[in-house]
Amino acid sequence: MKHYLIVPVLILIFNCASAQNKLYSVSKSEFSFFSKTPLEDIKAKNTRANSIINLSNQELVIRIPVSQFQFSNKLMQQHFNENYMESEKYPYATFKGKIIEDLDLSKPGIYSVNASGTLNIHGVDQDRKLSGKLTVGENSLVLETKFDVLLVDHKIDIPKLVFKKIAEKIEVSANIYYTPYVK
């Protein structure tokens, strides 16, 4: 008889436990990009990215609403959305990947991580390996990463008329803060 009680209780405990220490979602995030050109530096910030990390299988996804990048020059922001990113057609940039190192991420500490997966910007998939620093705390994670995006990789056209103003390579950096995922 006792077994009938123990089984569901065990299942419950395992479920809770697995849910608690596996999925982490964003509490705060800041993406910025920077591109240096002879005439002026182009910078923008986005605090609306969403992301989830599954610590048990080390998978992660990031989803950034492209139109939420804030530029100080609003005309530049308009051009970014209208002419380059076509953000009404491709509203999100995403990364879906997996941390390739064999790590025990349940222990607090600072880890150098590499994630390989698919980066989708402007509707174009690119297989990428992105590296970063993952800080595992008691009940929180911080992921810092920096990577370059080549416009040509994602079929983002640069019109000849304004060629000098736009760099062909853009540096993206991100700080993402995670807390345990709650449905």
Added chain:
Amino acid sequence: MKKIFLILGLILPISSFAQEDLMKLVSDSNEVFVKTATFKATRIINGHSVETVGKNNMDFIIAHRFDRINQGFEEFFGLDAATNRLGLEYGINDRLMLGLGRSSFQKTFDYFAKYKLIRQTSGSVSTPVSVTVLGGYAIRTQKTTPQLSGSDRSSYTAEFLIARKFSEAFSLQLSPTLIHRNRADIFTDKKTVIATGIGGRMKLTKRTSLNGEYNYVLPNQIDNSYNNNLSFSFDIETGGHVFQLLFTNSFGMTERQFITETDGSWGSGDIHFGFNISRSFSFEKKNRQKP
């Protein structure tokens, strides 16, 4: 049997979790997307569009209207003479904008404030149109005989600009307008004139568009010698500039001039070639923090 259940019970939730698509979990956001760039510039052609310049941004607008094309070769199809308007527009925040301008035509100074009341959105909150309100004041300073008082040379404009970006390429705007002139040039004219503008743009490429604008003055308000304003333009946008190459039947560029006092007629070839050039500057404090 029991042991199998126990093992299954312990394993199943774990494996089912692993299979859950993380992409789905990050996708259930309630993001609201504000439609931007309903028009490229703060003017459709002569009239205001729903757009304002962003916070701490300033637009410098240089506009020219040449003389009538039907003056023929001797006047080089109107290009020998021109009026201009120089304007500055500044965004207090992303919704409120202040502007001023000076036209050579009747040496007119104009001042206005423009506020984005409603912004068209999609996503979790859907708003079908953008609505911007505008209030303006203009005064002529050209010497006349007899010399008119400042009040007699003044006029006021109030407009509701209602626009919808139907698609990436096509936007349409309705602009119910009220213009009050303290003293009309033709004394049988109504001092307060009700009109409505309709304007649209059709994008040809990412950076060019065709615009059209018509300002309809409701009947029995102004003299028959005046015509409704009709304009077409071709817009080209490069980095920080918007160029509008246009044809219109009006010489002036303030609301009183082109809505209530347009004397040119398209039918007789009283068409003015002109252009608006707007150059955008940003005064947002530079963010020193480098990524």
